[in-house]
Amino acid sequence: MSRSARARGRRGKFNPRAGFEPAPTGPNISAALLKQARKSGQLNLSNRGLEKVPDTVWRINLDVPEEAKNVTFDGEDRWWEQVDLTKLILASNKLSELSPDLNQLPALVVLDVHDNELTSLPKEIGDLQHLQKLNVSHNKLQSLPPELCHLTNLLYLHVDYNKLTELPNDLGTLEHIEDLDLSHNELATLPPSIGYVSRLTKFNASNNKLANLPPEIGDLHNIRVLDLSNNQLEYLPSDVGRLGKLEQLYIKYNKLREFPNLQQCEQLKELHAGFNLIGCLSADHLKLLPGLVLLDLRDNKLTSIPEEITHMQHLQRLELSNNDLSSLPFSLGLMSSLKSVNLDGNPLRTIRRDVIQRGTSELLKYLRTRIEEHQNGGNTHSREPKGGDAAPLTPDPEPAAPGSTIDTFTVHKTKSINYSNKNAASVPDDLLDTGRDMFVSDMNLSKNVLTTFPVGLVQLAATLTDLNLSFNKLSALGAEIGQLTRLTTLDLRNNQLSALPTEVENLQHLREVAISINRFQQFPSVLYSLVNLENIFANDNHIAAIDVDGLLKLPALATLDLQNNDIMQVPPQLGNVTSLRSLQLGGNPFRVPRPAILAKSTADLLEYLRGRIPT
Incomplete structure (x- = not known):
């Protein structure tokens, strides 16, 4: 048998219309949906129970579409004028892997595969050089391929809710990322190259196992929101204080014993530092944060609040519940910006419980009434009487029963x-x-x-x-x-x-x-x-x-x-x-x-x- 005959035997019978027959579309994917995707450049296959992505998806811009069966040049469907697929959503399926063939979609700008069962990503993902948004959250990823760091145009990367224990050392090559979410993984460290991702504006590394932070984190000069909650941090490096554009800092549920040094964080509006072991809040700490709107220090070990808290002229919400506070500065009552103060769970014996329970406005009024009494050399804090016996600083008003004389x-x-x-x-x-x-x-x-x-x-x-x-x-x-x-x-x-x-x-x-x-x-x-x-x-x-x-x-x-x-x-x-x-x-x-x-x-x-x- 000749070589050409053997070749024909392997290939099967010749079909002259093969190039004009539709490719199989796979489960739950209609030809009409693919047709629309070729026109719009977007394909949404979320929540379809897919266990595998049909090959026709990866080849959507390569295979000749079904509408090519009826070849005409005067119809409305000009199948040859299709656009490249730029947005692919595969979220909320049952995918355990992605095919290496995903690199057949080189024009992709958005790839969303969150809420699946992926255990790894193919190295070919690094070929998607136009990718700007990648969401692989809520999967079972244990690592990220080094090739991911080739995606130098990425602006948005969410890998939260996985099982990552480490990050690629070359993460810093993704220097254009603005939104990075690494939360709910098992990360013990961050690579020093994180400092090169200098365009970050929002960084979430909460709910990991971070015991320390690299000093390079201070190089994230554009960061506005930083979430480090639910880790094992015992201190924050002073480099965090160099984040001059930081507006929101979340460090709750850690093991911090000292209030962080935030000396250059002049734009900070919200500081969430509850559920730590912070024992001291000094005047120097507060003077550095004049623009703070929200200060959350609940469930710490604070024993006092300095008078200098009044320097925070924009403070609206102060959360101090479950500390060891025995007194408050009366000047707190002069902070007209305050809308909410929570003091539950503190041993404030000299401020009657009913005053605290009546809410913020009642508390501030109470403190203002005490200022005048102590202007002549007295202590400007509510003090506990000698011997530890609680007593109000002034007599309670007389009960106003019907017909009685009111105080x-x-x-x-x-x-x-x-x-x-x-x-x-x-x-x-x-x-x-x-x-x-x-x-x-x-x-x-x-x-x-x-x-x-x-x-x-x-x-x-x-x-x-x-x-x-x-x-x-x-x-x-x-x-x-x-x-x-x-x-x-x-x-x-x-x-x-x-x-x-x-x-x-x-x-x-x-x-x-x-x-x-x-x-x-x-x-x-x-x-x-x-x-x-x-x-x-x-x-x-x-x-x-x-x-x-x-x-x-x-x-x-x-x-x-x-x-x-x-x-x-x-x-x-x-x-x-x-x-x-x-x-x-x-x-x-x-x-x-x-x-x-x-x-x-x-x-x-x-x-x-x-x-x-x-x-």
Whole structure:
């Protein structure tokens, strides 16, 4: 047999139309989908149960498509004018490997294979020289191929939620990366070459086993968000203090014993350093951070707070719970920017517990009343009496029972009336008269048995800014609430409310409202008209839905607590409410986002939601 005859025998019967027959498309992939991908340059095969990527995907720009069967030059489908595939999404399948043939898609700009079962990446991935975005998170990768470092055009690399124990030494060649996520792996070290990835603006290395950081981390001069939470760090190198553009630093859940040296971090807005072993907060530390908006030092070993905390003139949220604080500087009460101070779990014996429980505004007012008493050479900290016996620094106001004489001196001095826990079904007239005559700005009627809104409060409308009606039995608010137009805080927790009257729209100065532990089935839409609202606490109700359009009408909204409601779905557009600094959604029946996502910072949660917005 001749050589040509043997060759024909191996090749099989000649088919003159072979080049014009469609290639097999594989499971769950229609020819129409591939046709559209050839036109758009994008192919989305996510969530299809794929265990293997069909070869036709890798050869989408090589094989002659099905529409070529009917050869014509005057039809609308000009199959020969196809575009290169630039975006391939294979997320949420069952893929255990990627074929080396992926290098047959050299024009790829985006490759998303997150949420699969990949144990490795082919070295051919390094051939995708145009790749800018690579997402391989939520897989089972134990290492990354060195060839990955050939992708010098990468801007976005997410390898979080894998089993990585080390990174390629040449990671620094990826110098254009702006967003790098290495979180939830098993990394013990970072390569020194990390310093060459100098265009990084967001770097997440949380939830690893990092015991130290290379000094080269200080070369990340463009970094704005750095997350090192949940590691084994005992100290931060002083080089971190060279990150002049850093805005958010997360170092919680480590083993830090000292407050980090952040001497050049002048742009820092948020410092999350809770759940460490930090024992000292010095004046020098605070002077270096004048622009800080959020300082979280909960669950540390702090024994005091220096007076110099007042240098933080932009501080809005101070988290100090579960430390060893026995006193506070009275000057804290002068920080008008503060909106939230948490002190739970500290042995602050000289500040009455009810003052702390009434919230931030109450605490700051209390501290301000102590400043004048100690101006003449006295200590400006709340002090514990000798012998360790707790005692208030000034006598508590006399109980204001119906018809009783009110301690007008205390009311005049503090501009507040505390009529809490009196088992009262109504508010005494003489108490309201005194409040009016003394220009009271703060009224606490909590922990009583009020069933109707005290209409007599309208007498205080000219001065009342803070009203606490929590822990009563109110089933409705009267329209008269709308006359209290100077209110800035309104506490309605633990009542029997299911709606708010439309007159609430008149409370245009309201900054904080608490409607927790009531019977709301819908978020009260009247709140969307209060453009100065900053904090909304609506946890522990029966709210079923989130109205993103309504929330977007609140430009100052910083805190939103919707925990323990009946929310079945979280709209991705919630991520567009970028003013939020604290978003709490736990304890609801929705499945997405997962608890692991909810446990992240609010900024990360919002970014996650934005990433799910359909495009």
